[in-house]
Amino acid sequence: MIRNRAKIYSMIIAAFIIAALPEFSMAEVVAKLTFMRGDVDVLKLGAERAILLNLGDGLNTGDILRTKSKSRAQLTFTDGTKLNIAQKSRIEIKAFDIDTARNKRTVLLRSFRGKFRAIVPEEFAGEGSRFEVETPTAVAIVRGTDWLNIINPLPLSTEEMVLRGSVAVRNVKPGIAGEVILGPMMGTSVPANRPPTPPRRVRLEELIPHLRDTSPVKDDQHLSPEELGVPRGGPQIISEPGFAVPPVSPPVTDTYPEILEPEPPVEEPPLESPV
Template identity: 30%
Template structure:
């Protein structure tokens, strides 16, 4: 850490035991006959010239004459170690590696990252690393972190790991460390050191704020340069260190979100998930991973509202992790839920009857699109508006089902009038011969309606044609008038809502026919009534079949001359 950073720094020391922040982790070496401090330093220390530090620490006056059996304390930070690379377990999006400020090159799964390298994770990206001791580091989007020290101290079997978090966030899962080992995350303001715990560290883009949240383990927090004593922080608490603060503010993390009502099975993507808001939260961090350790994260979003749309996800078991974020940016307690994604094989699409189409009661032909390689289709149907059974649950009363191979078509007996609903799922045959069934598609609906009877018209002919008949309330009636008894040409049409109509006669020069039909409120039409020939008084007509009138507008030969 530079002198400028040291002038700003506060420290967070996280560990399984409470101890002063200023205390240095030590290893103990028992002096053997012939040992000298110079020789031990050359053999054990990263920089042998640091032997005076060990001498002062152990009150050694004669470095060339050590008493056999004497136990020397040696700071772990001075010990020589063998560099052990970190292994890339998972990468999503843009993740680059490099040295210093040099342009980076892409990182792939299985790559080995050496001590001193810098990892840069772009927006909407993610990386997981495994260290030589089994610890994992999950690097979030928008983060830049340097792998300052990745060492295993061969003399003692201890390890020394130090990460420099320049911006962004890392979440760590540190395996229990042997006494004298070190694992720390350094930021421009703070140092977080652990011995086997789960914790996260966040630093803002300006380096003026460091946040640490603890999931497991115990924490000791003390601001360097301040006069406040170190304060204990337990799991479920967090610490806020600001550049201008004289100490670290410790407080409980926000409670876990309530996710028990979220579905355990997702059969439709994209998936919109929502949960109750957490009091005091300004945002939420949502992650969906393929594993419980959140190593292979498929989605990682920070959202202002308690909802998010999950995009395409692969088939299989997933872990949902939601954490509320307080106004300072401190990440709250975890809420997790296992979710199974099962969208294959895809369901067919309903083709006929059309949506909410009215069809005559009786045998109704259902048809849907074919799914390639389908072994069979499973149908469910019911009359009315009851709920469908949940996946894997017993059938509900009123819900009937059938499974059949062959085309995606079937004839349903809808003798009883009313609303019918149906849906279909596809079945594939696995290599071992077992059946793999996908989710049901969207329900399709139709209305089975008793076809109305054709009305029997009563016709009165004069200057106007008056037609009336018997009709049920809410029924619509279609009336047609044509000189062609087959109604193939010159058809005049009218639709009315009451059981009568008046119609001016177009001409008495040729015969005209009338017919009508009833249309129910659901849109079901009866057959047309038989054509009725209209009779009236004959008139005088021209050669082209048009009526001849006097200058006063009266038709010749009709009524009076």
């Protein structure tokens, strides 16, 4: 009798220990991997090593997703938001909460490197809603939109390009004043320790390569600009009172001339450790 009771207690304790492990966590799934190409892994909250993901796997708050070289992924969140992620990117889901009764959404993402395209539905945009993305140099505050977020490593800066809707952009450091609000087909760059550059029109030849890099379609090289999601109509801008719209100028980052004259692929160096 005593031996059986001790055995039952041991089984209960073992169950609690297993449930506490990250890979057995019953945390709420906030997003699923709905497209992948190549190798995509995730560092679970509290884990020491990243694990490879499979199509359809769920992600939780606190997870850090990484796409390796020549890989890409799409995350679809429970609110309908789609995150199309290019190769060599690393993104953390810092917070995700949907309050359907109050039509409120709280989403906080952190992008460490790489690029992604976010398509955010207008639902759950009630008073107090937040959808923010933090990068090493910038914070983007989203208002139901479709936009690109690109981190340039050298020199360190963040590019924001809006296709639809509006995005407010400022430096990640609160002490650096200055915020711009981008409308459709407008962009800005946020260098380290400086405010965002004045909003500018986004040129089609610089936009298309980024859309291809983040496309969840396997044969994306044959897609037209419209099929990639480029909106019809002229550029627009929303900005602070008294802020002048600058003329079209060359982009501050590489405009990828190879879109017109493709070059052979270049072998990329291996990634650093998973974590």
